[in-house]
Amino acid sequence: MAAVDRFSFLFTEISKTITAYTEAFAIIGTLYTAKKTLNTALQLYDVVKVHLVARGQQNLVTRFGPWAVVTGSTDGIGKAYAQELARAGVNIILISRSQDKLRKTARELETTFHVETLTIKADFSKGSEIYESISSQLQGKDIGILVNNVGVYDYPQYFVDVPLEKLWQLININIGAATAMSRIVLPQMIEKRKGAIVNITANTALHPTPQIAVYAATKTYLDFLSRAIQYECKDKGITVQSLMPSYVATRMTQFTDASPSVLIPSASVYARHAVSTLGISSRTTGYFPHTVQFWVSSMLPEWLWMWGSSRLNSAIRRKTQLTMQLREARLREKLPQL
């Protein structure tokens, strides 16, 4: 009897403990579910606000200022973004490396949108030596918007196979330019207590990406830079936006052979959507279908992203290398005939 008594006593004690644990787990579960539900609701609210409600409601010149600087503005997203700003009446300062393309783009903007332009020829791959000249050419311009768009992407390769010189070019163009340009333009924005900086990052900023390790890392740098400067400037009337597109059909993504679609918009469709989010969101893809992709990507565990992107990049690398070998072979065949 005594043994049974002891057993029932033990059972009662264990039951009490289990009930206490169950209740604790139930509370943790409820809090976790509530947090997840609140996060999802806030994200949905943000999507509706950024992609639907806020579109086309603001005067960019009044809100930010009469001039915008766009780096890498003679092609792709940069050119399309400059066109959208010009459509809104903003005068454009174009910075790129080809004088002919600069002149042509500036003329198009002036005749189509009746805005003023200024062109600055600069090669961002050169590093720190170019900024004194850029800074002096920007003197006297009331700059309200800086779009740090310039960026280059080499085809996927293993890190050790990329020549060191190419790595420095990637660093100078993809992160050196945005860092230096922001440092040049921000003080006058702070003085006026208005302005916007847009850093074009990419959804590759979300996870480390094998075979485009440096490109992806430069985009993470830009995302972190944007968020930190946004925090520093939030009480100074300045907006710093991290703009994180997925694929956009430009010269950079020619290797995909994809024509523009809903998931891979043309640069002009992308820019129209992205500009409408300026001043509304400090971190966005700028384009609703990309926001859906972003959500999916951000939920993937890192190992799965690494594995998937590694396989995809291996396929792109092999295809690109084959195309390059074929091109070289054709050139060699032609050479003796010349």
Ligand SMILES: NC(=O)c1ccc[n+]([C@@H]2O[C@H](COP(=O)([O-])OP(=O)(O)OC[C@H]3O[C@@H](n4cnc5c(N)ncnc54)[C@H](OP(=O)(O)O)[C@@H]3O)[C@@H](O)[C@H]2O)c1
């Ligand atoms: N396309 C995408 O799917 C995608 C996705 C995510 C993020 N992004 C980012 O979006 C930005 C624009 O990409 P994009 O696809 O529009 O590129 P793009 O079509 O290749 O255009 C790049 C622009 O930058 C200029 N540029 C290139 N190297 C330069 C240098 N060393 N100095 C000065 N200007 C230079 C080019 O001038 P030239 O015409 O003289 O070469 C061109 O105007 C990049 O930062 C990229 O990383 C693109």
